[in-house]
Amino acid sequence: MEAVNKTKVLKAIQDKPNHVAVMPVKKSELQDWMNTRSNANNKPHEYTKILQGISVKVK
Incomplete structure (x- = not known):
């Protein structure tokens, strides 16, 4: 979480005991990032x- 938050463009929040949600600091960019999921291996988002x-x- 610390490394994600240090990026200054992404933030990490522990939303469940064994899960951390990662999202852009600028919430308006979340949908654009999500839209690249199907092509993430070939053309990953920033x-x-x-x-x-x-x-x-x-482990």
Whole structure:
């Protein structure tokens, strides 16, 4: 969560005991980001790239 929040463009909120929601700081950009989901592997959104860069696998 700390790494996401440090991006200054995304924010992370723990909304369930074992889940963290990630959304743009500018809420108006959420729908645009969501619209890229089906093409995320081929043409990822800027926010997807940011998350990929800071994500770590948890066992």
